[in-house]
Amino acid sequence: MRHYICLIILLSFLKTSFASGPWTEYNNENGYQAGNDAFLTASVVEDQLILTVPEEVLNKPILFIRYDQSGKRRFMQVIWSLHGDRMLLKVPSIRSTAGIILPIKPNLTIEENILSVFPIEQKEMDLDKYQIDITALVLHQSIEWEPGFTENLVPAITLLEGAKNLEDEVIIKTRRGLVMGESKVSLPTFYGFSALPDPMRARRFDYRMGFYDEETTGIHFWLRNSPANISRWRLQKKFKDQKVSVPVKPITFLMSPDIPKKWRPYIKAGIMEWLPAFESAGFKDALLVKEMDSLDEWQAHSIHSNIIYWSPNKYLRGSEYEDYGGTVAKIIDFRTGEIFRGDIFMGASERTVMEKYFVRAAPLDKRARRFPFPDELVGSLFQVIAAHEAGHIFGLKDGNYGEFTYPWEKMNDSLWLRTMGHTPSIMNYSRSSNIPQPEDCISPSLLVQKVGPTDRYNIRWA
Ligand SMILES: [Zn+2]
Known part of the structure; x- marks a missing residue:
């Protein structure tokens, strides 16, 4: 038998x-x-x-x-x-x-x-x-x-x-x-x-774009092209004849049960900011984020799980004022650059995100003139971090591309800010905008960094 x-x-x-x-x-x-x-x-x-x-x-x-x-x-x-x-x-x-x-x-x-x-x-x-x-x-x-x-x-x-x-x-x-x-x-x-699956069809590395190469620690900062693949996910259209199709298998994130419930919608929103970028590449509903009440330790260590962790360091004496941001870890197929698994570690504490925002934006956002900030504001600051780290998971590097390239006069133009953001990419280190003056009456929601036109272009290219 x-x-x-x-x-x-x-x-x-x-x-x-x-x-x-x-x-x-x-x-x-x-x-x-x-x-x-x-x-x-x-x-x-x-x-x-x-x-x-x-x-x-x-x-x-x-x-x-x-x-x-x-x-x-x-x-x-x-x-x-x-x-x-x-x-x-x-x-x-x-x-x-x-x-x-x-x-x-x-x-x-x-x-x-x-x-x-x-x-x-x-x-x-x-x-x-x-x-x-x-x-x-x-x-x-x-x-x-x-x-x-x-x-x-x-x-x-x-x-x-x-x-x-x-x-x-x-x-x-x-x-x-x-x-x-x-x-x-x-x-x-x-x-x-x-x-290991069959090698996927790869996208060739181009130093002018925002992607890591397959080894991620290697050649991507050189200002010339070398034979390499970019690191990216194996997204395949479920309906090949459709211009925009759901993927066979969406990129799925599991939220660690350690993430406080009140911040989960914001972290999810940070991941989902990338949906239009994938849509422009032909993939509808390419991303999924699941809240988990518990996480089986075997599942947590499977190559098929992508987990968003809530770094415990922020509660540890000695590291409670951890620097702004987070970090990621990836497992990649060196043959092609296929990303098999990507984890996000949300590092910054509530206090850190509040203090950083206070310095930049308190004159422009009255919610930031009193500690602690309202949850809605703190959540939106965690959203920025989640969106940035998700960009790394999708293969993008900290490029600081596009910083300082927008025309100065657009920085207090609400219409421009709504469509283009105050900086073209979530992957650069611009942080919240501190350029508008109080009399410009810019909505505080336009001060925070968002997935921008350069990010969408990168994903579409990849
Ligand atoms: Zn980064």
């Missing part, structure tokens, strides 16, 4: 997609389908983490991810490969669809590196599956996630806490003992192995 099912799956795979990895089949209606048991599976047996590697996964790139407590996402493409009676976890250099090789380490021309070597514990003969013990990999190995990355491990406070097999990914939960500064800490750390 089992072989029969496997045969059907194999045949349907051959029929639908030649280039697809055998364990995920891209389905236009529903996104990625489960490859049943054809992907990796993990189980904890007597405190050891046993990974089952099916034959179909061998020699295919998959994604290996680490979710740090700090919010950082470290990730690399890896390959499981047989070597005699051992299993290798290899790191390949990546051939970008932009026609360039991304090296494993700068200036190193090797095709692949070896991250770890495992004896094969057991082979299930009938099923072509190999079992290996990867406990040491996730608990005790200092993995070089980026060139030069090192950690000072503390094995005594390192623990394996569980594993979960989802549709096309494996998630592993640990506590990682580390020396940080002068302290020893045991930090919740999750790992994921995730199937």
Whole structure:
């Protein structure tokens, strides 16, 4: 029975997609389908983490991810490969669809590196599956996630806490003992192995536009073009013949339950400010934001979840006056620039957004002359941050493009401000406008930064 099912799956795979990895089949209606048991599976047996590697996964790139407590996402493409009676976890250099090789380490021309070597514990003969013990990999190995990355491990406070097999990914939960500064800490750390889809059709990098390249830390500030892809989402029209169609799969954000209820509508509104930009690119209802009463920890660490977090630092003694703004973390396919997952961390506290706005806008907005400000005003300031960080999630960088480019006389022209904003992009650091004078009677709603014409143009271009 089992072989029969496997045969059907194999045949349907051959029929639908030649280039697809055998364990995920891209389905236009529903996104990625489960490859049943054809992907990796993990189980904890007597405190050891046993990974089952099916034959179909061998020699295919998959994604290996680490979710740090700090919010950082470290990730690399890896390959499981047989070597005699051992299993290798290899790191390949990546051939970008932009026609360039991304090296494993700068200036190193090797095709692949070896991250770890495992004896094969057991082979299930009938099923072509190999079992290996990867406990040491996730608990005790200092993995070089980026060139030069090192950690000072503390094995005594390192623990394996569980594993979960989802549709096309494996998630592993640990506590990682580390020396940080002068302290020893045991930090919740999750790992994921995730199937990679077919490479998407990419958009070539152009330094004149506002996008990061696929590595996001690399070449995007050079004033020349290099072979690279921009980072963006795989949006596909559900109805290809329509000029504007709903996407097959909208970009969906989950709001962490930690976000105070009264601020949630504003944060959602910040994301939704981008809807017209996606509409101009041919996508109706491209974005979804869901409020969550609770967030399952496995779902929170799935590559398919994009989460808006409410950074707890603002309540911590010593960092309660955190700087204005927020930050983001992304997981990207280096082959094409496809963004798989994007998280937003709302950093600023209520007090910070109020103080920053007070300095700029109190003469122009009487709501800002008394602390605390009304919720409606504080909420609109959180909305600005959410909109800016969402721009990063969509692949845009802090470019400070368009700052100071509008004509001076338009800064107190209400009609202009309503359509163009006081600055052309939410991605620059203009902040609230302090240029109009009280006698100009500019509505305070026109003082705050919004997704602007440059942002819409960027999304349409991408
Ligand atoms: Zn930014």
